[in-house]
Amino acid sequence: MLYDIAKENVPYIIDEIDNIPINTVDSVDDYLDKLIDKKSYKVLDKPKLLSCSSNVDDTILLSAIMRRYQFDKERALKVYDVLSKDSSFKQELMKKIAFESDKLELSQVSFEFQIPLSFAILTHLTRHRTHHIMIPDFSPVVDLSQYKTPLKIKAMCDNEFNEICTRNIEMYNHFREDYQIRDEDLIGFTLSGNMVNVLTNMDGKTVEHILSLRECTKSQWETREMARGLHDEIRKLDGAECFSSVLGPSCETLGICKEGKESCGKVLKLNKQK
Numbered sequence: 001m002l003y004d005i006a007k008e009n010v011p012y013i014i015d016e017i018d019n020i021p022i023n024t025v026d027s028v029d030d031y032l033d034k035l036i037d038k039k040s041y042k043v044l045d046k047p048k049l050l051s052c053s054s055n056v057d058d059t060i061l062l063s064a065i066m067r068r069y070q071f072d073k074e075r076a077l078k079v080y081d082v083l084s085k086d087s088s089f090k091q092e093l094m095k096k097i098a099f100e101s102d103k104l105e106l107s108q109v110s111f112e113f114q115i116p117l118s119f120a121i122l123t124h125l126t127r128h129r130t131h132h133i134m135i136p137d138f139s140p141v142v143d144l145s146q147y148k149t150p151l152k153i154k155a156m157c158d159n160e161f162n163e164i165c166t167r168n169i170e171m172y173n174h175f176r177e178d179y180q181i182r183d184e185d186l187i188g189f190t191l192s193g194n195m196v197n198v199l200t201n202m203d204g205k206t207v208e209h210i211l212s213l214r215e216c217t218k219s220q221w222e223t224r225e226m227a228r229g230l231h232d233e234i235r236k237l238d239g240a241e242c243f244s245s246v247l248g249p250s251c252e253t254l255g256i257c258k259e260g261k262e263s264c265g266k267v268l269k270l271n272k273q274k
Helices: 002-009 011-018 027-035 056-069 073-083 089-099 104-108 119-126 151-178 183-189 204-214 221-235 241-245 266-273
Strands: 048-052 110-118 132-134 195-203
Touching: 002 011, 048 221, 056 073, 056 089, 056 104, 056 241, 089 104, 089 241, 104 195, 104 204, 110 119, 110 204, 110 221, 119 195, 119 221, 151 183, 195 204, 204 221, 221 241
Parallel strands: none
Antiparallel strands: 048 110, 110 195, 132 195
């Protein structure tokens, strides 16, 4: 429509417009497709930590001293080394940062994850706007044969669910091969259970926020699996013990439940064990 308007009102620029090559192919896709033969993928079994800041605990705690007292790093390190001789110092300061402040020091560390997700919970993660998530194009990348079966369905009628998914793939191939429907128009065959691997980079503040919500037993079961997987990866890190200890639902970290009358009751059990 813009072209037609321009042709009528400013015809002298049409020749210039016509000389501009129209590229309908993503240059990145085009370049990589020529280099990569096998494009099939395997959905991960669980979240995987790809990279992260070094010395997570020290980075967070040291930044608290530098921020509040405006010390340069050398002086802050000397103070930090002295204070760290108290075995409880690091743990107590991390708790203060995570639960009694604006948590900005947590933002000084970052974590890059690759996470297997079904489309059903993709929005649960994307709505956390403070992390940088990369989601693959659904078409033509998505492999319809890779899907997650809801736990209750798996227990009650797993075979029937698998039959439906198999039939869906058959119909997809039928429309694509027999009717020559292009991939972009076959997106409707993707199911909420279909899986993809997403990449994301989160700072420590975002990690703490997401896990405090998503590790709760009241959260959707698949998001809870995802959150626990992220936490497990951080637990494995040397030098992140204090940070890992402040991650998770409030019943575990603070001994309180924020769900009110909807509480699952776990906080009562945990408090009795203390």
